[in-house]
Amino acid sequence: MRIDLHTHSTASDGTDTPAELVRNAAAAGLDVVALTDHDTTRGHAEAVAALPAGLTLVTGAELSCRVDGVSLHMLAYLFDPDEPALLAERELVRDDRVPRAQGMVAKLNGLGVPVTWEQVRRIAGDGSVGRPHVATALVELGVVPTVSDAFTPEWLADGGRAYVEKHETDPFEAIRLVKAAGGVTVFAHPGASKRGRTVPEATIAELAAAGLDGIEVDHMDHAPDTRARLRGLAQELGLLVTGSSDYHGSRKTCVLGEYTTDPEVYGEITRRATGAFPVPGTGGA
Numbered sequence: 001m002r003i004d005l006h007t008h009s010t011a012s013d014g015t016d017t018p019a020e021l022v023r024n025a026a027a028a029g030l031d032v033v034a035l036t037d038h039d040t041t042r043g044h045a046e047a048v049a050a051l052p053a054g055l056t057l058v059t060g061a062e063l064s065c066r067v068d069g070v071s072l073h074m075l076a077y078l079f080d081p082d083e084p085a086l087l088a089e090r091e092l093v094r095d096d097r098v099p100r101a102q103g104m105v106a107k108l109n110g111l112g113v114p115v116t117w118e119q120v121r122r123i124a125g126d127g128s129v130g131r132p133h134v135a136t137a138l139v140e141l142g143v144v145p146t147v148s149d150a151f152t153p154e155w156l157a158d159g160g161r162a163y164v165e166k167h168e169t170d171p172f173e174a175i176r177l178v179k180a181a182g183g184v185t186v187f188a189h190p191g192a193s194k195r196g197r198t199v200p201e202a203t204i205a206e207l208a209a210a211g212l213d214g215i216e217v218d219h220m221d222h223a224p225d226t227r228a229r230l231r232g233l234a235q236e237l238g239l240l241v242t243g244s245s246d247y248h249g250s251r252k253t254c255v256l257g258e259y260t261t262d263p264e265v266y267g268e269i270t271r272r273a274t275g276a277f278p279v280p281g282t283g284g285a
Contacts, residue, residue: 003032003261005058005269006075006188006216006244010125011035011043012062013132015249018043019050022281026052028256032266032278034058034077034244039093040128041081051281058269058278062188063178064093066168070197071158072187074174075216075242078273079183086177089169094128096167101129103164104156108134111161113143131156132251147251151195158196175211182275186214186242191230192221201233208237213272218243218259240265 008014009021016024018035021043025033033055035047044059051057060077079086101120108115115137123140124133135150144150153160169177171187178185187207191198204215217230218241234241243259246252270278 001031001263001266002029002257003263003266004030004245004247004257004259005032005034005060005077005186005242005261005266006036006062006219007033007247007256008037008062008249009035009043009047010127011040012037012128013124013130013248013251014127015251018047021247021249022047022051022055022057025256026055026281030055030257032056032058033256034060034075036060036062036075036077038062038128038130039064039090039097041090042128044081048279051279053281053283055281056278057281059276060183061090063090063174064166064168065171065174067171067199067203070199071168072171072190072199074169074171074178075186075188076174076178077184077186077269078276078278079178079181080275081181083177083181083275086181089173089177093167093169097129100164100166101131101134104131104134104162107162107164108138108155113138113141113162115141132248134162136251146253148253171207172210175207179211182273184213184269184272185211186216186240186269187212188216189219189221189246190215191226192219193226194221204233205237208239212239213269214240214242214265216244217241218261219246220254220258221246240268 009018063074135147242261245258
């Protein structure tokens, strides 16, 4: 089985619609794909409706969190999307995205970059606006060559010249909320240091003690030595180890199935979840 547990659609900052994403996942030879848009489950219904036969969909979301001044992302799988407390927290995070993006546009204007809010809004389309949309605007203007090059201290990285904070959930609270909604939590790309400061291993241990289920080890932003270190940490803490592409369509260079999750780990994730269940494809539209 080929299992990719971290992808994005136009419901957040990917370039494939949810329907296109599941069709592309099947074409890439995946057996299981998780749709984990940022702080939203809005793309799930479309993905389910278009799900090809032979492909299983894991519903989820990537939650924006912050601890001790460091941003981190928490992958949440197979939770009840209508559970009131978790839904309210996701909406709080999502609603703060617009003023945050507008603030980044203002900072870029102050740096002499002629980006406009209308341009960023056009790029985001119906998705939840975020830094990748602002980064894409910088690419369109020729300020940086790629979206990844915008995530530097010079521009949009945490603490960068055009960075603006937004509401982010305490990760310990995120774990509690997801568990209460019957879901499973995996710390996304915990060693992605090129994105900014990372959470220390002592904090990961505290998150594990609070109920964190796993960490995403095999990821494009982790060098081989980082993967080895995180794999050892996961074994020490009794955490599941996942691998995923973090696919964003044409917005990033990663491809579907670039990194995958062991079927036994996937099986354990589904066994732990009670809020929702994987959806087998029956041949969608």
